[in-house]
Every structure is written in C-alpha cells, then in structure tokens.
Amino acid sequence: MVLTALARLEPPLDPDAPEARRWVVDELADPVYRAAEPTLFDLAAQAVRDWIASLFSGASGLPVPTLALIAVLVVAGLVGLGLLVFGLPRLRRRAPAGIALFDDDDLRDAATLRVAAERAAASGEWALAIEERFRALMRALVERELVRVHPGTTAHGMARAAAVPFPAHGPAVEHAADAFDGVRYLGRTGDADAYAEVAALDAELGRAHPLTAPTTPIGAGT
Template sequence: MTATALARFAPPLDPDAPEARRWVVDELAKPEYRAAEPTLFDLAAQAVRDWIASLFSGASGLPMPTLALIAVLVVAGLVALGLLVFGLPRLRRRAPAAVPLFDDGDLRDAATLRRAAERAAASGDWTLAVEERFRALVRALVERELVRVHPGTTAHGMARAASDAFPASAVALEHAADAFDGVRYLGRTGDAGTYAAVAALDAELEAARPPADAAAAARTGA
C-alpha cells in the first residue's frame, strides 16, 4: 500500500505530448532563460556583423590594400547611414562668462540694462538713461561675441572695437561713447535727445549683421 501511495505522487516518466509541451513552456518561462534572450540591439549588431562578414566571404584572394579600402568604405557607409537616421550631433557651445563692463563690476545682461534705461527714461532721469543704454549697447555686442572686454577697456575703446564690425556706424559709436563718458565721469546732464540717439544706435546694431570678415576682426581697444 505504501508503494501504491508513492507511485500516486511520483511524476510520470513518460508524459504525453500536451504534458511535455507544458513542461517545456514552464521551464523556458523561468527568469534565467528570459535574461539570456538577446536584445534588439544584440540582434541588430549580429545582423551587421553577418552582413560585413558576407562581404569578405569570397574576398580571400584580394590583396590587403583592396581589403582595407573595402573596410574603410563599409565603415564610412555605416557612419553615413547613422547620420541619416539620427542626424548630425549638436555641438554645444559654451556661453561666454559675463565680464564686468568698464571695471565697475556690472554683470547685468543687455536685456536687463535696456529695461533699466527705459525705466530711467520714463521717470525723466535722462542722465541715468543715457548711461544704462550705452551699457546695454556694449553688453549686447559682447554677448554676440563681436567685441571682447578686458581690464581697462574704455567706452571709446569699445566704440573703436565695434567699428571694426560696423564701420558705417563708427561716428555714431564715438558720439555714444562721448555721451557715456560725459554723464558717467564728467558730471554732464543727459537729455532726451542724447538718450534717443544712443537708443536708436543700440537698436540699429542689434538688428544689423556684420560681414563675416569684419566680425572675425572685431577686437576690444584700450
């Protein structure tokens, strides 16, 4: 009777076809088998390797330079295909760090300086408005990398540097620099006309695109 009971719980040694299929499916469903399956990347890489191998399968009699040329052409083709599929990589340009203007620690960007100039003009403080607008003009040129600031750069130095990129505006730039020096260092009082002239020059340069050679040659003056 004990042998009969044990035989009842023992697994069948000769399963029928449906039972055998169920065993196989259950076994392959275990995690260790799933983890061993190749990924889509593995399949794609294997397909590329097989394709490259097929190209050289009958080329054993070719000279080595010819084989090297074929290999280079194959790699170049794969690179071109990758560029077509994924596009050209974008090169990130590091934005230049803000540097103080005219050795006074001012790190505001052009947009902030323009807003400050407009607020000063709206309140009738033309002296401050002229100063802030010229700063905005210079900062905008620095942000566009048309001029560079270094310790000791003066308003007229910036005007001369900007004139390299915008030669047609050289006279207007010198006048704007004169206006800035007057209100900043010489105790002059600004007025609506002077502010309007500096603001118009700022807007004109902002919209202008200098010639490539002139932009490359633009440098800060001393």
C-alpha cells in the first residue's frame, strides 16, 4: 500500500500537487479498498431497511399495525421476487416432464446399453446404471418391434406404450420410469436395490411373450 511505503520515508514529506494526487490515486486503487465497498445487494438491502425504518419514524402518520403489515408485505414481495428470478429457472431445469428418454444421437443397441449399465453398477455409479439399464429395457422393446419411438418420447411415454403388449408388467415399468426420472432429473443417487429391480424387469420382459402386435408410434413428449 502507498501509505505503508510513505511511512518508511524519512520526513519531511513535501510533495507537489501532482505528486500528492498520484499518491492518493494509487492508494485508493489498492484492492483492500475495493473489497470493502458494499455490493449491489448490500445497497439494496440497506435501502429497504432504511425505508422500513422511515415508516416507523412517526413521519408517515399511519398506525403501527398498518405499518407492520406494509413492511411484512414488502418483505414477502421481495422474497417472492427472489424465488421467481433465482428459484424457478432451477426448478425448470430439474423438471422431468417432456424430456426425451433417448438423445437424438444415442443409437446404441440394447446389448451395448446393458454393458454400459453393468459397468456403471460395478463402479457403484447407481444413478448412471439405472439410466442405462432402463434405456436398454426400452431399446430391447423397440428392437423387437413391440414399441416405436419418435424423437422426444419420454420415459413415461415409453412405459405406457410398453404396457400395451405387456399389461401385467405395466405398473412395474411405470415404477422403473419413475426410478429413471428420479436419478436423471431429480438428483436422486439411486442404489443397488433400485438397479436390481430395473435389471430384473429388463430380463423378465426379455422372456415374456407379448399379447399384441407392434404398437403405433408414440408422439413426442407423451
């Protein structure tokens, strides 16, 4: 800092005006001063506090209960605005509705997906293992021409389609779709038991005989 450097100089200190101005500018440019400056949030919060304090100063002439109600409504409105600005985008990013089961460039067959699922399970990556095994389950039904998928088809859309040739397995497939959405979009970690359920369902459907012919295509986002 400039002041520290000046303290080491021998008196007397008699700078001319330009030199003194340069010392001041250099000193104020020190990061210590910038770190101490209030943030925009600090300024906004202080303005709200000052405004609320002014309500209770007696200058407004309103009764105290009315002032308290106004203050509560203002604070609640600010909290709601904060949630609207910062909270809803996060919720929208996490919402599973309408998100496709398969990426447009994911062309892996059921066998490849099962290998990926087993590899993830062996590493303890249960969320990834559940995702890949559910995809393998559905890809196998597509390969058997029991369901047809369009771009944008969701996990639950596929589950409903799978219940047509396998009505007895409908609830189990819906449950597996819930597990997929939970680990894929809701931040759940999954576990060995959840993976075992999806893997067992995949194997069971592979042995089961369908009751109907291939279904009609599933619309995007269903």
